[in-house]
Amino acid sequence: MGIVAASMFSDFKNEIYHLSLPIEDKEILNKKFLLDKDKEKKLEIYYTPFDYINDQARVVIVGITPGLHQMKKAYLTVVECKDRGWNDEEILHEVKKKASFEGPMRKNLVAMLDELGLAGHLSIPSTIDLFGSSSHLVYNTSLLPYAVFFDQKNFNGSRPDIMKTKLLLSYVQKYFVNDITRLHNPLIIPLGVNITRVLRYLMEQRLIESKYVLGGFPHPSGGNGHRHRQYRENKEEMKHQLDEFFKR
Template sequence: MTIANYAKFHQFKEIIQSLPSVSESSIVSEQFLLEKDEKKQLEIYYAPFEYINERAKVVIVGITPGLNQMEQSYQTVFNDKDKGKDAELILSQVKNNSSFEGSMRKNLVSMLDKLGLHQYLGLSSTIELFNKASNLVHTTSVITYPVFHKGKNYGGTTPDMLKTNILKKYVTEGLVAELEQLDRPLVIPLGVKVEKAINYLVDQKILDPTLILSGFPHPSGQNGWRERHFEAAKEKMLEKLQAHFQSDN
């Protein structure tokens, strides 16, 4: 990683660490606003999610960091005040602490373990991807930074990210740039909205379809169809995992 990759972090680090405390009102504020579309009622804020694990064997892709992840990421940077860690270490800790945290992480791990992903990676459980085996995974989002629509977490549907310029560029530029730095990892899109964006990149001949684990449900606790969708796609996902890791050997 070069300093250029962390330009935004160096721009915002001191501002984050000078906050009186980390709260919604202190971080969802004008000083961290990256861009907005008033007509679409969209706002995109900075959060320190720039770290890219170039050694990753697996990439897990969400829609966009939500407010909870945003707060956790700021708290990690805030807590580092006066400790003098370098940017890459701080940003890697942000990913480990903030990615799919809470019940979403629990649901994600449960489904990945049912597919046996941990066995292909030599782990006892995929929960280790979020601690001692974090070197094996790269977590990211279709849209790198937190997006709010009408002041609420953007859910990926309204407006359509592939038909909205302010959002689409993160798919076609940001996400693509990230994936180009990795060595053909297994890509796991979380839910149909993320899969739609990934499939767009496949259709554009940017991503190799053989690397995509299709059919994986979004692990949010609010996804009431999660288990049913998982069971419906389970056999095909098992076949894809086996084929991917056999060809990788």
């Protein structure tokens, strides 16, 4: 199993348990779960139970931030686990499996990773297993681990610029940097150019060290109309990078 570091889950667990089903947006996008906001930059950050860290992971998949869909799936998973007699670590591990990149984005992500041959390198049938029976091999995370909304919409990592926004950068440093340094030279797969740019900045600032960052992987969101072209253009180079990582 992994670890639960600096978890706020205990502070919010009972509030989540008392949510009525189906979970409506207004039940979770309110002051009970609001962590931070910047009125001037139209930013709001809400608690999302993604506190589980797999410190033994061979692969780290990094998104920007949970969207509303993933946030609701995470809360629903906690409610579903309420009467199972599980401890916090077991509940939060289940949340990561059920809610990480959940939806069409996960389907796109798995298709691209399988085509690159990652499943073969990990000796599993498909990378869909990273969200189930082979979850011990992966740490699914985000630069901003709690759901961020810009102007009441899912934050896409472009506007405002994470590296020029004090609130967002503070969350990256407090959570992502702190968590990623617990791992031992995993393969890091950043989903898209915005994440890659922030990772490079963190490495330049010597806030994180990593020798193995996969370059060229597009963001798997259906809203990324360029993902097919980006993937095609970078596919062979990404395959080469994976071969080099797993040869070591």
